[in-house]
Amino acid sequence: MFKNHASANKLFNRFTITRLFQSTRYPFFLSRLIIFTIRSLLKVYNKLYPLNVLVMSPHKANQPTDRSKKRSQSPPSSPKRRKISQNDSMADAVTKPSNGKNNMLVWFRSDLRTKDNPALAHALQKAQDQHESEPGRRKALVIALFVLSPSEFRSHDVGAVKVDFILRNLATLSEILWESYRIPLLVKTSSSAADVIKDMHQLCNAYSVSDLFANQEYEIDESRRDAKLIKSLPNDHVEFHLHQDQCVVPPGVLKSKSSNLTYTVYSPFKRMWFDVVKKSKDKYLTLARPLSDFPSPMNSVADLESLSIAHPDAIPDVLKGFELEAEKKKHLEELWPAGEVNALQNLDKFCSGAGKHESPGITAYNDARNYPNLENGTSRLSPYLAVGALTTKQCIVKAMEANGGKLDTGSSGIVTWIQELIWRDFYRNVLVGFPRVCMSKPFKLETMNIQWLFEDDVFQSWCYGKTGYPIVDAGMRQLQKTGWMHNRVRMIVASFLTKHLLHNWQHGEKFFANSLIDGDFASNNGGWQWVASTGTDAQPYFRIFNPYTQSEKFDPDGVYIKRWVPELAGLKTSAAIHNPHSVLSAKELVKLGYREKPIVDHKVARERAIAAFKLVLGKGGPVPKPKSNQGYGNHDYEEKETKGGAPKTKALESYFKDKIKSEN
Numbered sequence: 001m002f003k004n005h006a007s008a009n010k011l012f013n014r015f016t017i018t019r020l021f022q023s024t025r026y027p028f029f030l031s032r033l034i035i036f037t038i039r040s041l042l043k044v045y046n047k048l049y050p051l052n053v054l055v056m057s058p059h060k061a062n063q064p065t066d067r068s069k070k071r072s073q074s075p076p077s078s079p080k081r082r083k084i085s086q087n088d089s090m091a092d093a094v095t096k097p098s099n100g101k102n103n104m105l106v107w108f109r110s111d112l113r114t115k116d117n118p119a120l121a122h123a124l125q126k127a128q129d130q131h132e133s134e135p136g137r138r139k140a141l142v143i144a145l146f147v148l149s150p151s152e153f154r155s156h157d158v159g160a161v162k163v164d165f166i167l168r169n170l171a172t173l174s175e176i177l178w179e180s181y182r183i184p185l186l187v188k189t190s191s192s193a194a195d196v197i198k199d200m201h202q203l204c205n206a207y208s209v210s211d212l213f214a215n216q217e218y219e220i221d222e223s224r225r226d227a228k229l230i231k232s233l234p235n236d237h238v239e240f241h242l243h244q245d246q247c248v249v250p251p252g253v254l255k256s257k258s259s260n261l262t263y264t265v266y267s268p269f270k271r272m273w274f275d276v277v278k279k280s281k282d283k284y285l286t287l288a289r290p291l292s293d294f295p296s297p298m299n300s301v302a303d304l305e306s307l308s309i310a311h312p313d314a315i316p317d318v319l320k321g322f323e324l325e326a327e328k329k330k331h332l333e334e335l336w337p338a339g340e341v342n343a344l345q346n347l348d349k350f351c352s353g354a355g356k357h358e359s360p361g362i363t364a365y366n367d368a369r370n371y372p373n374l375e376n377g378t379s380r381l382s383p384y385l386a387v388g389a390l391t392t393k394q395c396i397v398k399a400m401e402a403n404g405g406k407l408d409t410g411s412s413g414i415v416t417w418i419q420e421l422i423w424r425d426f427y428r429n430v431l432v433g434f435p436r437v438c439m440s441k442p443f444k445l446e447t448m449n450i451q452w453l454f455e456d457d458v459f460q461s462w463c464y465g466k467t468g469y470p471i472v473d474a475g476m477r478q479l480q481k482t483g484w485m486h487n488r489v490r491m492i493v494a495s496f497l498t499k500h501l502l503h504n505w506q507h508g509e510k511f512f513a514n515s516l517i518d519g520d521f522a523s524n525n526g527g528w529q530w531v532a533s534t535g536t537d538a539q540p541y542f543r544i545f546n547p548y549t550q551s552e553k554f555d556p557d558g559v560y561i562k563r564w565v566p567e568l569a570g571l572k573t574s575a576a577i578h579n580p581h582s583v584l585s586a587k588e589l590v591k592l593g594y595r596e597k598p599i600v601d602h603k604v605a606r607e608r609a610i611a612a613f614k615l616v617l618g619k620g621g622p623v624p625k626p627k628s629n630q631g632y633g634n635h636d637y638e639e640k641e642t643k644g645g646a647p648k649t650k651a652l653e654s655y656f657k658d659k660i661k662s663e664n
């Protein structure tokens with residue numbers, strides 16, 4: 001009847017004991033006695049049939065840890081563990097629960113969707129499998145959970161704009177889960193990571209949870225939190241299943257051919273990525289099973305009520321400390337409608353774009369992506385990816401459909417778009433390979449010696465788009481108004497802060513994280529470190545964006561500038577729009593309401609930056625000529641050598657002080 005003794009043993013154990021618990025109301029000591037007797041019988045059985053290593057008998061690979069050793073003095077309830085082997089996923093490192101609990105809890109984090117959600121799909125699958133294999137048992141309930149942690153939002157620089165988007169996405173997620181499947185989404189508030197762990201134990205006990213499902217988050221704090229949970233949950237007889245959803249190829253899989261280490265350069269990573277994914281399409285590009293594959297409703301409302309869950313929790317409209325002005329909130333709701341339905345619709349629209357200049361879409365992406373004035377030159381899907389209303393995999397599958405099933409050949413626009421998505425995998429790979437980037441350290445440690453300046457008024461002028469450089473100001477104001485900024489302009493403003501203003505990239509990173517609706521640690525940190533020449537595969541320090549030429553090239557008619565810097569909307573000539581100080585007098589500019597002088601002089605600022613970076617990164621000789629354009633979009637750098645060498649470190653600040661800061 002059974003394939004092997006182990007499964008017979010396992011089934012007997014789970015079925016018999018749990019049925020006894022459920023169907024009777026024996027006093028506590030009686031149930032303990034029964035368990036003890038059954039366990040003793042099983043021990044004898046295991047001895048007779050040594051193949052049975054699974055259920056209750058101690059085994060070398062199942063030695064309890066210190067914490068569970070204490071508990072093992074009361075044998076009937078001591079949890080069993082398998083040691084973690086190299087090939088195990090983190091989730092496999094815990095034992096099966098052996099009591100009456102059988103509900104599934106799905107902990108949503110950065111994955112606010114029902115489609116292509118491996119954690120959710122596996123929870124449903126497990127509930128269904130259990131039901132089929134143990135038909136007499138009460139059907140497992142599937143419960144969803146989101147933990148709101150204002151202190152974690154604060155410590156991770158998640159700003160009000162993204163918090164608002166998370167809440168709105170939660171509301172749509174809750175609606176889909178409940179209306180179609182009677183899966184209630186519970187929303188709990190925790191004040192710290194330590195509390196999250198404590199709360200999770202309480203919740204698992206309160207809702208008789210045997211299995212907790214989640215998709216993995218790779219940042220260091222989140223990884224540590226999960227590791228602690230994995231260690232502690234078996235004490236409550238709860239299995240923690242962690243799945244992968246953020247990357248197409250999970251971090252750690254792709255290693256440099258020559259060194260077998262984490263890739264630190266994008267281009268070879270990308271080549272390997274294409275090779276591996278093409279070879280194993282089924283493995284990497286198959287979407288998780290949709291909810292529609294499972295019976296609906298998933299839960300019986302009466303069973304839910306027995307757990308005192310009559311309905312999903314209300315999703316707060318606003319979180320204390322993360323309020324937005326009513327007008328801004330309304331504007332953001334219109335601009336970024338929440339939920340996976342909208343995310344998928346936008347993906348569809350982008351991928352079926354006709355390729356015309358007015359509505360470019362994916363096939364025109366190669367050309368259109370660099371022009372910030374084009375509304376649909378890029379997909380604008382990053383906010384949905386950041387909260388997990390959409391996955392990279394869904395995007396790539398859709399893009400391949402539009403490309404006749406091809407991944408790295410066919411439409412150049414589509415291939416380029418796929419390559420941009422691969423940056424997400426790349427930066428997550430870096431994060432896992434070099435966790436120091438999560439701990440306020442640059443990838444290139446020597447860049448900690450760069451003598452950054454910090455002047456609050458200068459920084460504030462950058463933050464709020466008052467630098468006197470129209471393209472920089474336009475970008476920062478777009479960010480303030482919409483929570484989003486075009487990639488080309490992100491590079492320009494980031495370069496301006498770190499090179500022209502010689503401010504530490506970490507200030508910019510923090511400000512972006514707090515202001516962006518698509519704030520994503522890996523991409524934000526990667527983007528900033530790339531621009532600041534402190535990161536993996538970073539642009540060489542002597543390549544400095546010229547904001548004037550960038551502006552002329554990518555916003556030739558000044559449409560983008562005029563939209564976001566209305567003071568300049570009336571300017572007629574190209575020269576005036578891109579560099580108003582070269583054409584208009586200080587008086588005329590003041591009359592328009594724009595800065596009298598730019599915050600720094602371009603030429604002087606550029607020299608100062610090269611000098612400061614050269615002291616740390618240069619070899620002291622002439623600045624080398626770059627070999628080629630290195631990957632990150634098609635940039636136009638200034639590649640001139642610095643003349644006259646760099647001033648010495650100590651003198652650096654004063655050397656440039658007067659020249660650099662013309663006015664505030």
Ligand SMILES: Cc1cc2nc3c(=O)[nH]c(=O)nc-3n(C[C@H](O)[C@H](O)[C@H](O)COP(=O)(O)OP(=O)(O)OC[C@H]3O[C@@H](n4cnc5c(N)ncnc54)[C@H](O)[C@@H]3O)c2cc1C
Pocket residue numbers: 369378379380381382383385386420421422423424427485486487488490491494512516518519520521523524525526527528531
């Ligand atoms: C200084 C700086 C900070 C950044 N901060 C973030 C951030 O916090 N969150 C974020 O999602 N992106 C960030 N990026 C990357 C990029 O600017 C945005 O992903 C992109 O502008 C989003 O617009 P889109 O959805 O229209 O992108 P598309 O051009 O349509 O690209 C599709 C998707 O590919 C991914 N992608 C594209 N370019 C990159 C890239 N360079 N790095 C990583 N992923 C990329 C994004 O998920 C994007 O949604 C940053 C870039 C820089 C230079």
